[in-house]
Amino acid sequence: EDKVVQSPLSLVVHEGDTVTLNCSYEVTNFRSLLWYKQEKKAPTFLFMLTSSGIEKKSGRLSSILDKKELFSILNITATQTGDSAIYLCAVGGLQTGANNLFFGTGTRLTVIP
Amino acid sequence: NAGVTQTPKFQVLKTGQSMTLQCAQDMNHNSMYWYRQDPGMGLRLIYYSASEGTTDKGEVPNGYNVSRLNKREFSLRLESAAPSQTSVYFCAIKPGPGPINIQYFGAGTRLSVL
Numbered sequence: 001e002d003k004v005v006q007s008p009l010s011l012v013v014h015e016g017d018t019v020t021l022n023c024s025y026e027v028t029n030f031r032s033l034l035w036y037k038q039e040k041k042a043p044t045f046l047f048m049l050t051s052s053g054i055e056k057k058s059g060r061l062s063s064i065l066d067k068k069e070l071f072s073i074l075n076i077t078a079t080q081t082g083d084s085a086i087y088l089c090a091v092g093g094l095q096t097g098a099n100n101l102f103f104g105t106g107t108r109l110t111v112i113p
Numbered sequence: 114n115a116g117v118t119q120t121p122k123f124q125v126l127k128t129g130q131s132m133t134l135q136c137a138q139d140m141n142h143n144s145m146y147w148y149r150q151d152p153g154m155g156l157r158l159i160y161y162s163a164s165e166g167t168t169d170k171g172e173v174p175n176g177y178n179v180s181r182l183n184k185r186e187f188s189l190r191l192e193s194a195a196p197s198q199t200s201v202y203f204c205a206i207k208p209g210p211g212p213i214n215i216q217y218f219g220a221g222t223r224l225s226v227l
Contacts, residue, residue: 004155031214032214041220041221042203042218042219042221043156043218044218045215045216045217048213088155090156090214092214100158100171101158101216102158103148103156104155105153105154105155106155
């Protein structure tokens with residue numbers, strides 16, 4: 001059965017801290033792993049990773065994929081209150097002929113001033 | 114929201130009532146999706162449509178029907194709403210071809226069934 005597990009479920013940090021969010025997966029015919037940020041409304045796309053060991057970076061956020069160990073991490077350095085959100089990990093696989101995403105339950109990050 | 118418009122934004126139904134959630138895209142993308150999001154459950158796929166006129170079941174299709182009559186619109190219908198269908202519903206589109214899995218989401222519809 002396809003599965004995406006995120007940890008921790010929730011995290012509270014102070015501004016300026018660095019956080020690491022984890023995502024492990026078991027998905028049939030893996031194609032890609034995606035990270036989304038969800039504040040009050042729609043999830044917004046952050047990164048897509050398809051190859052092991054290649055870091056994707058955007059400002060203070062970075063992510064890396066390990067296809068051998070079936071996991072990814074999302075790092076946020078120098079956290080700000082605006083980073084408070086639910087971070088969703090999704091894995092894309094080829095199921096029944098469609099390129100669908102399978103989501104984890106998310107990590108709720110709270111950054112306090 | 115990446116050109117994805119969902120209506121309505123909020124809805125309250127009584128058990129047994131029916132309603133249709135609308136989703137429209139302003140581009141010409143083939144793939145469209147309906148998800149529901151419940152606390153502690155993440156996003157779960159209800160139905161998807163790989164192209165105009167085709168639809169397929171996702172992980173949690175029971176109690177729902179969909180319609181993709183044209184390329185722009187993908188609607189989700191609850192024929193007889195139940196309290197278990199209280200959730201936030203998201204429509205998404207996938208612009209990329211083939212294995213490019215990136216999906217972009219609408220703002221969501223918050224549905225309460227009493």
